Amino acid sequence: MDTPTAHTDDDPLIGQALQALADAGLGSESPAEAYVAGWLDGWRQAFDLAIRIEQRINSGEATA
Numbered sequence: 039m040d041t042p043t044a045h046t047d048d049d050p051l052i053g054q055a056l057q058a059l060a061d062a063g064l065g066s067e068s069p070a071e072a073y074v075a076g077w078l079d080g081w082r083q084a085f086d087l088a089i090r091i092e093q094r095i096n097s098g099e100a101t102a
Contacts, residue, residue, distance in 0.1 A: 055076075062075060 058079060059072075059076065062072075062079060067075065
């Protein structure tokens with residue numbers, strides 16, 4: 039198993055993850071349920087972003 043990469047307190051990814059947890063309201067779920075719910079939410083957001091990027095590329099819009 040690989041050692042996780044160390045993150046600093048000012049890492050925007052940590053802030054985004056904490057905000058996502060707060061938005062999800064996962065107060066009563068078990069740690070396993072919270073993990074799966076968080077993973078699925080992240081996967082859906084990444085998939086939605088990929089679709090938006092592909093649509094923008096296909097429409098010929100500038101990406102910069």
